[in-house]
Amino acid sequence: MTTTTYDVVIIGAGPVGENVADRIVQGGLSAAIVERELVGGECSYWACMPTKALLRSASVLRSARQVPGACEAVTGDLDVAAVLRRRDSFASNWQDDGQASWLESVGVPLFRGHGRLSSERVVEIVGKDGATTTLTARHAVVVATGSSALVPDIEGLRASAPWTSREAVAASEIPSRLAIIGGGVVASEMATAFADLGSSVTMLARDGVLHLADPFVGERVAESLRDKGVSVRVGAEAAAVKRNDDATVSITLVDGEQVDADELLVAIGRIPNTQDLGLDRVGLRPGAWLTVDGTMRVVGDDGTLIGGGWLYAAGDVNRRVLLTHQGKYQARAVGDVIVARAKGVAVDDGRWGRHAATADEAAVPQVVFTDPEIASVGLTAAAAEAAGLRVRIVDYDLAATAGSSLHADGYSGHARMVVDEDRTVIVGFTLVGPDVGELLHAATIAVVGEVPLDRLWHAVPAFPTVSEVWLRLLETYGR
Numbered sequence: 001m002t003t004t005t006y007d008v009v010i011i012g013a014g015p016v017g018e019n020v021a022d023r024i025v026q027g028g029l030s031a032a033i034v035e036r037e038l039v040g041g042e043c044s045y046w047a048c049m050p051t052k053a054l055l056r057s058a059s060v061l062r063s064a065r066q067v068p069g070a071c072e073a074v075t076g077d078l079d080v081a082a083v084l085r086r087r088d089s090f091a092s093n094w095q096d097d098g099q100a101s102w103l104e105s106v107g108v109p110l111f112r113g114h115g116r117l118s119s120e121r122v123v124e125i126v127g128k129d130g131a132t133t134t135l136t137a138r139h140a141v142v143v144a145t146g147s148s149a150l151v152p153d154i155e156g157l158r159a160s161a162p163w164t165s166r167e168a169v170a171a172s173e174i175p176s177r178l179a180i181i182g183g184g185v186v187a188s189e190m191a192t193a194f195a196d197l198g199s200s201v202t203m204l205a206r207d208g209v210l211h212l213a214d215p216f217v218g219e220r221v222a223e224s225l226r227d228k229g230v231s232v233r234v235g236a237e238a239a240a241v242k243r244n245d246d247a248t249v250s251i252t253l254v255d256g257e258q259v260d261a262d263e264l265l266v267a268i269g270r271i272p273n274t275q276d277l278g279l280d281r282v283g284l285r286p287g288a289w290l291t292v293d294g295t296m297r298v299v300g301d302d303g304t305l306i307g308g309g310w311l312y313a314a315g316d317v318n319r320r321v322l323l324t325h326q327g328k329y330q331a332r333a334v335g336d337v338i339v340a341r342a343k344g345v346a347v348d349d350g351r352w353g354r355h356a357a358t359a360d361e362a363a364v365p366q367v368v369f370t371d372p373e374i375a376s377v378g379l380t381a382a383a384a385e386a387a388g389l390r391v392r393i394v395d396y397d398l399a400a401t402a403g404s405s406l407h408a409d410g411y412s413g414h415a416r417m418v419v420d421e422d423r424t425v426i427v428g429f430t431l432v433g434p435d436v437g438e439l440l441h442a443a444t445i446a447v448v449g450e451v452p453l454d455r456l457w458h459a460v461p462a463f464p465t466v467s468e469v470w471l472r473l474l475e476t477y478g479r
């Protein structure tokens, strides 16, 4: 007999749903999880892992070519077929047996099918065979259904069957010409990947390249994309799209110009997976992002808790931060707070408390795997100023460290630290340069720990590493 009542029911087995389930069972409660596609979600099969696999080989080749002694050993070009095979293996060939076994090993039953809220604490699941299962949660239902690509209402766009990030990430062939609508993170990473893999790429970056980052970031990435032969068209906006009889696609821009390509990737942001989730049954609007309180309980438009607080939302679907690591961080807080409430233990939801996801507002780290890489945490200078902080910006040329000159000939990069002058702590840090992603965590610790600059002078970077930029930034700031 199938057990139909669990302490917690989770809809969506992406990275966030999996982590909520794990915390719930670690806390001694029972959990069941519902998944309509693959256990592991977008991140495992169509996002983080396969995109980075697509980007990594060219990055390694570039690194080798920048170091005499190694560059002489590079006698060929990128092996595209081998890159795609490695990508396939990082997407587990789009099979989820491994992650489904993990769920089983931690004691979380998996219900395959589309889940919907049908009433308070009740989730109805319709399986592929049409059979319906009903699960009731004693304590909480957690929505972790993630997000999907936004395809805008541009004339002819949908009918032209454009790629979203899914088709780009899983591509089995590299198109000769790829056009991209968008200038954000997906557009920039995919322009890099496909240019490296041999496509002739045109990027229609209406609002600029990575325009929400500190301005030097987008400038460096756009320059590098252009050096690779990418046509970066800042300000260009698509007005109409047509798939031609010969399978090519033509994009007419607002100014009347036409851009032709073999495939078109649309990468202009995300929509929440809440269209068919039964939100209307609990007083919410289908298709809306879910708004949450400090412990990720869903609130209605009037700010009151849905049903008194049994419904939680974590990960992309609550729109706080659309990143895997941040969603998993929320998941740990959500799992733990549900357990605490179920057991009548005090909730610790103050700033930096165990049950709060404070870093979502203060210290989100992100690495964008373009060439050069971008690593950032916390506030940009503009955001810090807009938040009313008395800010000092400290810049340093990353190429001027002994470590970077050893890392690669012709190393080029930049570092910026944003200091809150009233507290003399770092509130934002951005690095641009080859392989800077691995330098980021030191900055994340400094921001989260609110480490005073006076103390940071005692955190001595090893010589000769690129991390010596920390000392250079402090020297530039002054003692």
Ligand SMILES: Cc1cc2nc3c(=O)[nH]c(=O)nc-3n(C[C@H](O)[C@H](O)[C@H](O)COP(=O)(O)OP(=O)(O)OC[C@H]3O[C@@H](n4cnc5c(N)ncnc54)[C@H](O)[C@@H]3O)c2cc1C
Pocket: 011, 012, 013, 014, 015, 016, 017, 034, 035, 036, 037, 038, 039, 040, 041, 042, 043, 044, 046, 047, 048, 049, 051, 052, 113, 114, 115, 116, 144, 145, 146, 147, 165, 169, 186, 273, 276, 277, 314, 315, 316, 317, 321, 322, 323, 324, 325, 326, 327
């Ligand atoms: C191209 C691309 C690259 C990215 N790269 C990175 C990166 O390098 N680093 C990073 O941190 N982030 C990256 N992201 C973002 C990252 O993928 C998301 O933040 C992350 O996947 C969110 O996890 P989630 O569990 O909230 O949602 P998802 O991963 O979307 O998982 C949600 C799950 O819920 C299931 N589901 C939805 N509705 C239902 C339903 N009604 N019933 C049952 N199941 C349902 C879905 O099938 C899915 O498996 C990238 C995103 C994209 C698009």
Ligand SMILES: NC(=O)c1ccc[n+]([C@@H]2O[C@H](COP(=O)([O-])OP(=O)(O)OC[C@H]3O[C@@H](n4cnc5c(N)ncnc54)[C@H](O)[C@@H]3O)[C@@H](O)[C@H]2O)c1
Pocket: 152, 181, 182, 183, 184, 185, 186, 187, 189, 204, 205, 206, 207, 208, 210, 211, 237, 238, 267, 268, 269, 270, 322, 323, 366, 367, 368, 369
């Ligand atoms: N390495 C990483 O961390 C990584 C990689 C890929 C994706 N992601 C995450 O996935 C999410 C989605 O990425 P994304 O690139 O789709 O969104 P995004 O929000 O990063 O960028 C969207 C871009 O599209 C532009 N845009 C919006 N509407 C447009 C329109 N109608 N026409 C032309 N341009 C338009 C915006 O100005 C913006 O530059 C992001 O939030 C990101 O954090 C992370």
